[in-house]
Amino acid sequence: MNKSTYKLLRVLPFAAVLVVPSHVVLAESAGQVAQSIHLKSMHVTLPVSNGVFKPGPGSQSANEYCMICHSAGFMYNQPPLTRATWKMEVNKMRNAMGCPVPEKDVETIAQYMYHQNGAPAAKAQRP
Amino acid sequence: MKNITRFEADAVQIADMQRRNFIKVAGLLGAAGLLGGSAFPALASEMVTMPFANGQRRLVRSFPQKGEMILLRTRPPLLETPFHVFDKGVFTPNKLFFVRWHLPGIPTSINVDTFRLRIRGHVDQPYELTLKQLIHDFEPVQIAAVNQCSGNSRGFFSPRVAGGEWGNGAMGNALWTGVRLKDILARAGVKAGALQVRFNGLDKGVEPKTPDFMKSLALDHAMDGEVMIAYAMNGKPLPLLNGFPIRLVVPGWYATYWVKMLFDINVLDKPDENFWMKTAYLIPDNPAGNMTPREQGVKMVPINKMVPRSFITNLHDGAMVHAGRRTLVRGIAFGGDAGVTKVLFSSDGGKRWEPAQLGKDYGKYSFRRWETHFTPTQKHEYRLMVKAINTEGKTQPEKPVWNPAGFMQNVIETVKIKAV
Numbered sequence: 032m033n034k035s036t037y038k039l040l041r042v043l044p045f046a047a048v049l050v051v052p053s054h055v056v057l058a059e060s061a062g063q064v065a066q067s068i069h070l071k072s073m074h075v076t077l078p079v080s081n082g083v084f085k086p087g088p089g090s091q092s093a094n095e096y097c098m099i100c101h102s103a104g105f106m107y108n109q110p111p112l113t114r115a116t117w118k119m120e121v122n123k124m125r126n127a128m129g130c131p132v133p134e135k136d137v138e139t140i141a142q143y144m145y146h147q148n149g150a151p152a153a154k155a156q157r158p
Numbered sequence: 159m160k161n162i163t164r165f166e167a168d169a170v171q172i173a174d175m176q177r178r179n180f181i182k183v184a185g186l187l188g189a190a191g192l193l194g195g196s197a198f199p200a201l202a203s204e205m206v207t208m209p210f211a212n213g214q215r216r217l218v219r220s221f222p223q224k225g226e227m228i229l230l231r232t233r234p235p236l237l238e239t240p241f242h243v244f245d246k247g248v249f250t251p252n253k254l255f256f257v258r259w260h261l262p263g264i265p266t267s268i269n270v271d272t273f274r275l276r277i278r279g280h281v282d283q284p285y286e287l288t289l290k291q292l293i294h295d296f297e298p299v300q301i302a303a304v305n306q307c308s309g310n311s312r313g314f315f316s317p318r319v320a321g322g323e324w325g326n327g328a329m330g331n332a333l334w335t336g337v338r339l340k341d342i343l344a345r346a347g348v349k350a351g352a353l354q355v356r357f358n359g360l361d362k363g364v365e366p367k368t369p370d371f372m373k374s375l376a377l378d379h380a381m382d383g384e385v386m387i388a389y390a391m392n393g394k395p396l397p398l399l400n401g402f403p404i405r406l407v408v409p410g411w412y413a414t415y416w417v418k419m420l421f422d423i424n425v426l427d428k429p430d431e432n433f434w435m436k437t438a439y440l441i442p443d444n445p446a447g448n449m450t451p452r453e454q455g456v457k458m459v460p461i462n463k464m465v466p467r468s469f470i471t472n473l474h475d476g477a478m479v480h481a482g483r484r485t486l487v488r489g490i491a492f493g494g495d496a497g498v499t500k501v502l503f504s505s506d507g508g509k510r511w512e513p514a515q516l517g518k519d520y521g522k523y524s525f526r527r528w529e530t531h532f533t534p535t536q537k538h539e540y541r542l543m544v545k546a547i548n549t550e551g552k553t554q555p556e557k558p559v560w561n562p563a564g565f566m567q568n569v570i571e572t573v574k575i576k577a578v
Contacts, residue, residue: 064335064390065298070289074267075222075398080232100262100364102232108212110318120320127433129367148212 080104089143096132096140097124111150117141206240208325209475210313223397225253230322234259234361235399238327244490245471248517248525249302250330252391257399258307258328258413260371260434263362265419268403275342275387275404279356279425282347289403292389296337299386302524303409304331304492305416308439308461312564317451319564326469326571331492331525334407336388340381342423348377354426355380357406360419373415374430375408384409387420409523410495412461412565414439435460440563445552447566448559464494465568466554468501468528468546473573481537481577487514488529493548494568497522500547505532507541508556508570514544522549534577545570 059067080102084093097103112120118141124130125137132140204217206228216229221237230236237257243250270289278284287295307328312321322328343355356374363370379385388407389395396402401418408415414434430436440458441447446465449456468491479485491501497519502511517527534540547553558569 059393061298061300061335064300064393065293068293068335068390068395070270070293070389070395070403072268072270073398073402077222077235077264077266078218078220078232082232100368101234104229105231105236108215108230108323109320110211110323112320116320127369127437129363129365129369131365131367 084143085147087143087146089139089146092132092136092140093143096130096136099130100128106144107148109148111148112145113150114141114145117144117149120144208313208323210323211318212323213313213325221257221399223253224257224399225251227254227257228325228327230324234262234264236322236324237399238324239330241325241327241471241474243327244469244525245488248490248520248527249332249392252332252394252397252400255305255330255332255391255397255400256307256328258322259361259399259418261361261363261368263364265360266398268398268419270403273403273421275421275423277342277346277423277425279423280349280352280427281343281425282349283345285346287342289389292337292342292387292404296341298335299338300333300335301384301386301407301409302331302333302520303407304329304464304523304525305407305413306330306464306467308412308414308565309563311567314558314567315560315564316558317560319562321564331490332391333393333520334386334388335390335393336386336404336407338383339385339387339406339423340383342387343381343425346425348381348425349427351427352377352425353428354430356424356426356430356432357415357417357420358422358424359401359405359417360421369433371417371434372430372432373417374426374432374435375415377425379408410463412464414461439565441565442561446555446559446568447561448555449561451560451562461565464492465566466494466498466546466548466552467492467568467571468544468554469571470542470544470573473542473575475574477573477575478578479534479575481534484531484533486529486531487542488527489544490525491516491528491544491546492525493522493546493550494552495523496548496550496552498526498546499549501526501528502545502547503528503530503532504543505534505540507572508543511545534575537577539574539576542573542575543570 082103084090084103121137121141125132206215207213217226218229219226228238235257239254239256243254274286276286309322310328311326313323354374358372386407387404389404404420406417406420439461441461442449443457443459469489471489491498501514503514504511514528514530545554554568554570559567
């Protein structure tokens with residue numbers, strides 16, 4: 032940051048009373064907003080995750096099917112789940128969410144998830 | 159209908175691009191199989207750690223129209239507001255407002271000239287509106303209202319449950335400008351026998367069998383004059399990730415109903431049995447949505463009204479303060495589906511409670527700031543607690559809420575600080 036920017040930043044706190052902070056809502060009425068709002072056509076780019084499932088038995092199926100709809104990190108930030116819960120989740124994806132994973136791969140993927148992020152049933156807090 | 163096809167094409171294009179991109183990246187990585195981070199370690203990002211298992215999160219600035227957010231999931235996006243934002247003001251800035259999508263087919267291009275809101279179903283005159291017509295042909299209204307994810311605070315559940323593992327940042331307060339849903343429906347002429355009103359947004363799945371995300375409200379609720387269609391948030395157009403160009407606003411109800419990129423309003427003469435109403439988003443049938451983990455055969459109903467919550471925002475767990483010094487404690491509160499009448503503060507782990515001073519009242523559905531002072535006389539740990547009471551006398555429970563989906567948490571919050 033150059034010297035003049037630094038100088039400006041030092042002055043800013045004093046200028047704050049003149050500049051409305053972005054989190055303060057301007058006291059425009061509904062009518063005023065309606066009159067002044069200008070909706071413009073939008074185009075955005077959403078970031079793409081580079082994350083993939085760590086290698087292991089079943090990771091190929093996980094990468095092939097789970098990532099069709101959501102990025103992989105989501106599974107890793109679940110709390111550790113029991114085998115039964117992981118199986119239930121994979122079945123939910125297949126039965127309720129329209130995941131095209133073949134039935135024969137459900138067990139493989141559930142086992143994989145359990146090994147990646149599993150809690151033993153006895154120790155785990157239910158469910 | 160044409161513009162819907164175009165958005166569909168967009169969504170499929172996005173999915174294909176992401177799939178191809180993944181295959182490319184996976185090929186590059188080979189056996190290395192990096193997870194969860196950039197493929198280029200040089201682009202290390204800042205992390206935060208939530209105080210629960212698997213609580214490490216990246217802080218990211220990579221989402222359009224968004225500042226620094228806590229990343230819960232890239233696709234479809236789940237972005238949490240860093241908690242310090244709630245100490246800065248009673249309204250949550252648009253660029254820091256949390257983001258939650260269910261389905262990966264999110265349109266990334268919106269043409270405001272060709273966009274249409276259609277109103278159809280059990281009505282006398284189905285019709286369509288351009289955005290200009292929506293904004294100018296109906297009386298504008300404005301309401302300050304908290305938008306909170308049903309699963310806000312799910313990461314704190316004990317025992318833990320699967321789902322979006324939020325801290326407390328899946329909520330925000332905004333001043334919403336728009337038109338009453340009631341007025342939109344009145345123009346169509348709701349026919350006798352209408353039961354519910356169903357809302358659909360432009361987002362969809364990328365697999366043909368993925369249930370489209372749709373939510374419904376009872377007709378009386380839809381016609382109550384408070385439910386609205388918003389085209390502005392804190393005086394500005396909605397960020398795309400918060401539902402540009404328009405979204406439903408259901409004051410006092412959980413955010414699952416606040417359908418984003420709303421384009422279709424369908425008046426139903428039968429109860430909505432779509433997956434997202436019938437199977438998902440259910441709570442135990444009591445006002446607190448509470449049950450115990452081993453309970454069987456609990457009757458479940460669709461989640462609905464919010465419950466009171468309050469937070470300390472200027473002191474975090476582990477903060478250190480000066481012993482003997484008068485210390486400011488402040489935060490936010492909301493009454494759920496009613497206004498806040500009182501906020502009580504305790505500095506001794508809940509033995510004694512004293513009223514805090516309430517800030518400006520922006521309306522019954524808004525955040526309300528509160529503040530108080532206390533002097534920690536001893537050099538030890540203090541358990542600071544806060545609870546809100548709403549205008550209907552509802553308050554927060556001492557024991558955390560539990561249900562299998564991790565919804566409706568509103569336990570009295572505790573912050574442990576140390577006086578030194």
